Structure formats: C-alpha cells, structure tokens
Amino acid sequence: MPPKQEGTINSIIGEGSVFQGKFxxxxxxxxxxxxxxEISTNEQIIIGETGKVKTDVLRAKSVTVSGVVIxxxxxxETIKLNETGRVLGNIITPQLEVKPGVILxxxxxxxxxxxxxxxxxxxxxxxxxxxxxxxxxxxxxKFEI
Numbered sequence: 001m002p003p004k005q006e007g008t009i010n011s012i013i014g015e016g017s018v019f020q021g022k023f024x025x026x027x028x029x030x031x032x033x034x035x036x037x038e039i040s041t042n043e044q045i046i047i048g049e050t051g052k053v054k055t056d057v058l059r060a061k062s063v064t065v066s067g068v069v070i071x072x073x074x075x076x077e078t079i080k081l082n083e084t085g086r087v088l089g090n091i092i093t094p095q096l097e098v099k100p101g102v103i104l105x106x107x108x109x110x111x112x113x114x115x116x117x118x119x120x121x122x123x124x125x126x127x128x129x130x131x132x133x134x135x136x137x138x139x140x141x142k143f144e145i
Contacts, residue, residue, distance in 0.1 A: 010027035018035075023038070031053060039055055058071065061075065065079070073091050078096070
C-alpha cells in the first residue's frame with residue numbers, strides 16, 4: 001500500500017479492482033487498481049505503485065504518479081512523478097517534480113502558473129532586447145579602432 005498522501009481521499013479504486021467508464025470525483029481519488037476511461041477531480045488524483053490508468057487526459061488540481069498512466073495529464077497546481085512512475089502522454093502543469101527512475105514519453109509544458117499562451121510568452125522573451133543584425137547591416141557598419 002502506498003504511503004498516505006496529504007488531504008482526504010474520498011474515492012479509492014483498490015488493488016486488483018478494475019473500473020471502466022467516466023469518473024468525476026468531488027474530492028481526491030486514489031487508484032491502486034486498473035482504470036480505463038475519463039477521470040477528473042477538483043482535488044488530487046493519486047496513482048499508486050500498482051495503479052494503471054488509460055485515458056485521454058487526467059485532470060485534477062494535483063496529480064501524483066507512482067504507477068502507470070497512458071494518456072495526458074493536466075494539473076492546475078502540480079504533477080509529481082515518483083521513482084516508479086511511468087507515463088506515456090503529454091503533461092501540462094504549472095509545476096512538475098520528476099524523481100530519478102521515472103520513465104516519461106510525451107510533450108511537457110510547464111506554465112509556471114501563467115494563464116497566457118506559453119508559446120507567446122517565450123517568443124516575446126526571446127524577441128525583447130538587442131536584435132541580431134543581418135549580414136548586410138553587419139558589413140555596412142563602420143567600426144572605429
């Protein structure tokens with residue numbers, strides 16, 4: 001059994017159990033069995049070491065993965081991938097913690113809590129400040145020695 005997490009877990013899919021379908025949880029959920037379908041919560045999703053999830057996207061305030069997730073993960077606050085975590089899917093979160101031993105394949109977007117388009121924020125940061133002159137501008141410039 002995985003260590004007790006912070007907060008109250010009010011739904012559990014126990015080890016050896018299988019659940020398929022749509023699961024919308026008001027509170028936190030821990031998955032130690034196998035889940036396939038759509039799942040979201042307004043609190044925390046915890047995938048224990050024996051937990052296996054296959055979904056389009058997991059959505060929660062925070063997500064902790066010690067088991068296997070096939071599908072995307074979106075968190076409003078944080079995603080924590082523990083040593084035994086295995087993820088095949090894209091991740092979007094303001095904060096990501098990855099422990100040594102994790103296996104992850106997918107695209108990762110860390111938003112740092114920004115609500116704006118992340119691509120635009122990065123491009124604007126790059127474009128601010130001095131610009132690189134064209135070859136002609138560089139050659140036409142006179143240097144004083």
